[in-house]
Amino acid sequence: MFNKNQNNMDTVLEQEVEQELSKNDKFIVENYEILKPKDIREQLNLSLKAYRGRTSSLVRNGLIISKSSQKKTTTTKRKYTNANGVKKAFARTRMIKHIKESGKVGKVLTLPFKYCTFERKLLKEVSPKFTFVGCERDKEIFFMMLATVIHHKLKMECSPFEIGEKIATARENEFVHAILDYCGQLSSCYEDIRLTMERNIVVVGGTIAITLNNRKTVIGGIEDEMNRLNPIGNQEGYAVENAILTFLTKIGGFRYSIEEVMKYSDPKESGRGSNMLLVIVKRLK
Numbered sequence: 102m103f104n105k106n107q108n109n110m111d112t113v114l115e116q117e118v119e120q121e122l123s124k125n126d127k128f129i130v131e132n133y134e135i136l137k138p139k140d141i142r143e144q145l146n147l148s149l150k151a152y153r154g155r156t157s158s159l160v161r162n163g164l165i166i167s168k169s170s171q172k173k174t175t176t177t178k179r180k181y182t183n184a185n186g187v188k189k190a191f192a193r194t195r196m197i198k199h200i201k202e203s204g205k206v207g208k209v210l211t212l213p214f215k216y217c218t219f220e221r222k223l224l225k226e227v228s229p230k231f232t233f234v235g236c237e238r239d240k241e242i243f244f245m246m247l248a249t250v251i252h253h254k255l256k257m258e259c260s261p262f263e264i265g266e267k268i269a270t271a272r273e274n275e276f277v278h279a280i281l282d283y284c285g286q287l288s289s290c291y292e293d294i295r296l297t298m299e300r301n302i303v304v305v306g307g308t309i310a311i312t313l314n315n316r317k318t319v320i321g322g323i324e325d326e327m328n329r330l331n332p333i334g335n336q337e338g339y340a341v342e343n344a345i346l347t348f349l350t351k352i353g354g355f356r357y358s359i360e361e362v363m364k365y366s367d368p369k370e371s372g373r374g375s376n377m378l379l380v381i382v383k384r385l386k
């Protein structure tokens with residue numbers, strides 16, 4: 102029942118954000134990294150001037166990454182490919198909404214990827230006073246992230262190591278929010294999530310956003326353990342969602358609320374999308 106209602110809510114919210122974009126803008130966002138500009142213009146019947154106007158506006162809003170920035174940072178080995186895309190943009194919008202409502206401005210722990218899209222959007226839409234600790238364990242991506250940080254003069258301490266190292270050594274209340282945008286498997290990040298909550302590194306009223314791959318691949322791992330403890334809701338297709346919600350409820354106890362659960366998927370160049378899950382938690386006490 103909960104899952105059905107949540108699905109309906111997600112669809113309504115998603116439609117709201119998509120409605121904010123015109124049909125042409127949505128097409129550009131989804132195809133900017135895949136098609137040539139000439140092909141996009143032809144499909145949309147846009148003049149060069151009109152196309153440039155739209156792409157400049159989408160770059161300013163953090164929905165696409167300009168070709169010149171892409172050239173500076175593009176590599177042949179692309180590990181994470183979902184940075185562009187309406188659905189990813191929608192997930193960022195939800196994280197930002199909760200941050201805005203919290204009223205908490207200060208230092209944010211984050212995984213910015215090459216382009217720091219989320220961080221730039223947060224500075225623009227909520228407050229220019231945010232500062233960041235940005236982690237990136239992939240060396241190639243790390244240097245590209247550094248180039249973006251320098252180019253946009255972001256106030257970000259950049260770490261080329263596991264985010265878990267920052268979490269393990271952070272002081273209580275050190276961060277106002279933590280954006281654990283892994284898009285990875287729960288089995289590889291649940292210890293980070295546990296430490297973030299148990300050590301209270303985010304202030305009261307602050308938020309923790311977690312993104313996970315919504316496909317269970319490990320047998321006998323954390324998902325199975327959680328789903329044994331709480332089999333309710335562990336239906337087909339809900340193994341990861343049920344597991345993370347059980348995990349967060351057990352670790353968070355009375356101190357953390359679950360504010361939002363949202364499924365999303367982003368089309369990739371191959372045309373196949375990865376199913377993702379966004380969960381936003383708030384520290385209550």
Ligand SMILES: C[S@@+](CC[C@H](N)C(=O)[O-])C[C@H]1O[C@@H](n2cnc3c(N)ncnc32)[C@H](O)[C@@H]1O
Nearest residue numbers: 212213214219236237238239263264282283284
């Ligand atoms: C999904 S992307 C982040 C997307 C970005 N927040 C955005 O809005 O576009 C995750 C990035 O974090 C890196 N990463 C994943 N797990 C990490 C970890 N435990 N420590 C440090 N970096 C990690 C990955 O290499 C990847 O570049």
